[in-house]
Amino acid sequence: MSPVRVRFAPSPTGFFHIGSARTALFNWLYARHTGGTFILRIEDTDQARDSEEFLRLIYDSLTWLGMDWDEGPNANGIGERGDYGPYRQSQRADVYKLYLEQLQNAGRAYEKDGAIWFKQLGERYTVFDEHRKKEVEKVKSDPVVIDDKIRGRVERAEDEDFVIFRSDGNPVFHFVNVVDDIEMKVTHIIRGEDHLSNTSKHIRLYEGFGVTLPAFAHLPLILKSPGMGQGKMSKRDKGALIEEYRQRHFLPEALVNYLALLGWNPGDDREKMPLAETVRLFDLPAINQSNAKFDSKKLAHMNMVYLLEQPADRFVALAADYFSKQPGGAAALADGAYFREIMLLAQPKIKSIDELAAYTAYFFAEDFPMDEKVRAKVLGKGDPKARLHELMAALPAMDFASDAAIESAIKLLAEGNGLGFGDYQAVARLAVTGTNAGPSITSIFRVLGRDRTLARLLRFAAVA
């Protein structure tokens, strides 16, 4: 058995979406599992739609997700690697010319309407195609048998000639895809099920070139989320773009973990697992045959689980990176020690990094918003104003050294008035943060410091 060589072959014609990422991931996982080679090949044969910006997005997205390629084009200064380059189809015209000549010499290519067509072998007949609303010529030939690693044996009987070179002289996907897979010695073609019906064309091409077939594995598709319509997920769907998760500062390892579980599982109940473990267990036969709907809530949960276990330093670094990209975020970063304390308070509370700005806003500004509903609720219960004044009176003498010290001071105050901690907690939180959600009030007091806490209590008491 020759060493595994797989490839991910995107075209830079649009944003990098979740389906592409999953295809890339499964190829990457299979390469790493088998100790094989992961090739990145850019299929930029559509001059009208290709763009350098989208090309960069492919490199950046793969890198962000942690999928390194062993062979591939010169990307972001990495330099071209591999012995079968160039790895951009726009630079491989001479190779395609050679393969075309081979087909022409064998009588398997002909010209029509300025384009070059691949000629199928077999009995020809015409039929009216309801879908295309025109007569088409079909070829009755020996059935093509696809031995699919995921689906088993798939058989297709009908063929049609198809274009391999456009009238503008550029080769078409089916042709270049097969030629490069041959040239680059790809052993396993792992791609979405939407290509399953193309595969018979591709197999005919392999036969035309007289080479042996690679193994095929057609992945189930990722469908729209429940309630978001029918069909496969498209670039236009909410949550479909990798870029979106990157901008929202999702953890790439969480996204990768979620994506790995969309159509594959380790065979037991584990869901959150280290990448190395996924690599160890991943294999083609374990991949599901049916499509899966995308569930952003489950992804969000996975992200939270990963966030929770981040070491303090990494979490603070992630938070700092996030704030640095927020409007006005620089102010929050001004005091590093203060920033760190706040972020660590927030870490166990949030589901994703992009909640941080709103969740911690009151630490960084005095003009934080007041939640009117919460205000009405808190002020409508007991005698919060009295509690507020008792607290303000006690504050100057309070020990702010630790959460525990603040807690016992407030408890002492409460006991003295025949009350409980909770009687002070709600109104103090409202006065100091404007809301009813957040870290413990003692830690907020401590981090804010006595002066700022007292000032906020005073200000609130004045208008309450």
Next chain:
RNA sequence: GUCCCUAUCGUCUAGCCUGGUCCAGGACACUACCCUUUCACGGUAAGAACCGGGGUUCGAAUCCCCGUGGGGACGCCA
């Protein structure tokens, strides 16, 4: 319309290959309760599925067939 793939809780799925251990297990979501100093986390509990019909068999979620549902392809896009 033609061809191809597919079918277990709302969703992701285990179980199916090698029929009995499954009145079907886990996770997300939802609900309730517990924990609690708010909000989360966490814990416990509840509800929730073998698409339908035929067969094969002592026995079918598991094997076969037919329906139906879902998905894909049918471009001088990839």
